[in-house]
Amino acid sequence: MSRLVVVSNRVALPGESAAGGLAVGLQAALAARGGLWFGWSGKSVREDSGALHEQTERGIRYVTLDLSRQDVAAYYNGFSNRTLWPLLHFRLDLVDYARETRVGYRRVNALFAERLAPLLRDDDTVWIHDYHLIPLAAMLRERGIRCRIGFFLHVPMPSADIAASLPDHALLFGALYAHDLVGFQTRRDAERFRSYARLFGGATLVGEDGLRLADGRSVRVGAFPIGIDARRIASQAAAAVSKPAVRQLQASMGGRELAIGVDRLDYSKGLPERFRGFARYLERYPDDRGRMTFLQIAPVSRGEVQEYRLLRDQLEGIAGHINGTHADPEWTPLRYVNRNFAHATLTGFYRLAAIGVVTPLRDGMNLVAKEYVASQDPENPGVLLLSMFAGAAAELEGALLVNPYDLDGVADAFARAAAMPLAERRERWQSMMEPVARHDIHAWCEDFLAALRAVPRS
Numbered sequence: 464m465s466r467l468v469v470v471s472n473r474v475a476l477p478g479e480s481a482a483g484g485l486a487v488g489l490q491a492a493l494a495a496r497g498g499l500w501f502g503w504s505g506k507s508v509r510e511d512s513g514a515l516h517e518q519t520e521r522g523i524r525y526v527t528l529d530l531s532r533q534d535v536a537a538y539y540n541g542f543s544n545r546t547l548w549p550l551l552h553f554r555l556d557l558v559d560y561a562r563e564t565r566v567g568y569r570r571v572n573a574l575f576a577e578r579l580a581p582l583l584r585d586d587d588t589v590w591i592h593d594y595h596l597i598p599l600a601a602m603l604r605e606r607g608i609r610c611r612i613g614f615f616l617h618v619p620m621p622s623a624d625i626a627a628s629l630p631d632h633a634l635l636f637g638a639l640y641a642h643d644l645v646g647f648q649t650r651r652d653a654e655r656f657r658s659y660a661r662l663f664g665g666a667t668l669v670g671e672d673g674l675r676l677a678d679g680r681s682v683r684v685g686a687f688p689i690g691i692d693a694r695r696i697a698s699q700a701a702a703a704v705s706k707p708a709v710r711q712l713q714a715s716m717g718g719r720e721l722a723i724g725v726d727r728l729d730y731s732k733g734l735p736e737r738f739r740g741f742a743r744y745l746e747r748y749p750d751d752r753g754r755m756t757f758l759q760i761a762p763v764s765r766g767e768v769q770e771y772r773l774l775r776d777q778l779e780g781i782a783g784h785i786n787g788t789h790a791d792p793e794w795t796p797l798r799y800v801n802r803n804f805a806h807a808t809l810t811g812f813y814r815l816a817a818i819g820v821v822t823p824l825r826d827g828m829n830l831v832a833k834e835y836v837a838s839q840d841p842e843n844p845g846v847l848l849l850s851m852f853a854g855a856a857a858e859l860e861g862a863l864l865v866n867p868y869d870l871d872g873v874a875d876a877f878a879r880a881a882a883m884p885l886a887e888r889r890e891r892w893q894s895m896m897e898p899v900a901r902h903d904i905h906a907w908c909e910d911f912l913a914a915l916r917a918v919p920r921s
């Protein structure tokens with residue numbers, strides 16, 4: 464069997480907790496089959512970029528590289544998080560167009576290529592992940608690397624007109640054609656990429672999953688919705704209810720129902736709108752007063768980026784206002800926590816919660832939605848309130864789908880979820896658990912790699 468080489472910006476090193484769905488997903492995928500995981504160490508150093516660190520654990524060889532502060536500023540905080548992230552989440556109003564970070568991003572991708580190329584063998588299968596590393600495969604090809612290379616975009620692919628607002632967009636997105644297979648979270652993302660390639664890359668669409676380029680080369684394009692380790696999470700959740708943190712949360716509820724949200728503190732997650740939707744529910748459904756407590760867990764993310772710091776300030780203001788307006792001496796309607804929790808503890812929190820609240824403005828997939836489903840007690844499952852703009856909405860038809868901008872609709876969904884009879888909850892949960900269990904993280908990995916192996920090579 465060909466060795467699997469996974470390349471991503473974020474690597475979940477052994478013993479480190481993996482915040483963010485990419486690291487959680489890849490950890491589970493590599494644990495099952497072993498291989499090499501190459502990426503950034505997460506360290507920014509004073510000296511030059513490029514020092515490598517290596518360790519092997521449970522069949523996974525981790526090779527990570529340090530980056531200089533200047534490179535982290537340009538490549539990660541700059542172009543990845545202030546240019547590509549908002550662009551790919553349809554937020555042109557937040558895109559930073561600085562040339563300097565664009566150049567820094569290419570410099571770091573070239574460094575990845577230079578350090579990775581000597582580690583590769585001809586029969587390796589290389590799988591590159593996400594927007595941080597879009598030009599990497601093209602740079603590896605320039606260095607003579609001929610093995611199969613696939614790419615997976617974890618975030619949404621915007622429409623061609625949005626993508627084209629980026630200076631040098633054809634240089635960036637055109638680099639994706641260096642892969643044998645380019646994968647997306649949903650069919651719609653894949654279709655938007657194919658239309659971009661047709662409109663701006665001179666490509667011809669072939670069948671349902673192909674592109675023919677002007678120079679005669681072909682690229683496969685497909686949808687591979689990422690999953691979770693559903694079986695493991697279900698058993699973790701059942702066991703987690705006896706954990707002290709979970710018992711304490713339950714005891715603190717005083718018999719009220721718990722609604723829960725778990726998100727990195729990111730503007731794509733729609734947290735201000737979610738808080739306001741919850742406040743609208745408190746206003747419009749006075750008979751429900753005191754019945755539910757909403758716990759929002761939002762660990763700080765990308766804290767060096769200005770837009771994220773502003774969001775944190777904004778949320779503190781909204782949360783304070785909601786509690787100031789609606790709280791009673793013995794009841795705080797909104798609990799807002801900026802701490803990071805261990806994955807296993809979260810599964811216990813999800814199981815306690817009668818409502819899971821996942822309302823991003825845009826999200827590639829959103830693993831929390833699937834984790835909430837897998838953590839439920841089948842005899843008494845909770846209700847998932849899910850944004851129609853999360854990739855997960857394409858699979859989780861049993862959720863209460865909401866438009867996160869429509870605060871009245873979100874308020875109504877809170878009320879409907881709180882009142883939903885057991886029979887309807889069970890039926891909806893079963894319809895969600897089936898795809899979550901079937902398309903789990905292992906199936907995702909196998910499906911993508913099988914499609915990559917099946918690409919004919921010239």
Ligand SMILES: O=P(O)(O)OC[C@H]1O[C@H](O[C@H]2O[C@H](CO)[C@@H](O)[C@H](O)[C@H]2O)[C@H](O)[C@@H](O)[C@@H]1O
Nearest residue numbers: 473483484485593617618689826827828829830
């Ligand atoms: O690495 P960070 O900058 O700390 O950010 C965490 C990750 O955020 C994004 O996750 C995406 O991948 C998930 C799994 O496929 C998906 O469910 C979610 O919708 C995406 O937002 C980002 O794409 C990753 O690269 C980051 O590591």
Ligand SMILES: O=c1ccn([C@@H]2O[C@H](COP(=O)(O)OP(=O)(O)O)[C@@H](O)[C@H]2O)c(=O)[nH]1
Nearest residue numbers: 482483484485487727803804806829830831
């Ligand atoms: O305190 C936290 C908050 C989140 N997560 C995990 O981080 C991932 C978030 O992935 P998702 O796809 O929902 O969004 P992303 O952060 O990748 O955009 C999920 O597996 C969460 O369980 C975690 O382990 N601890």
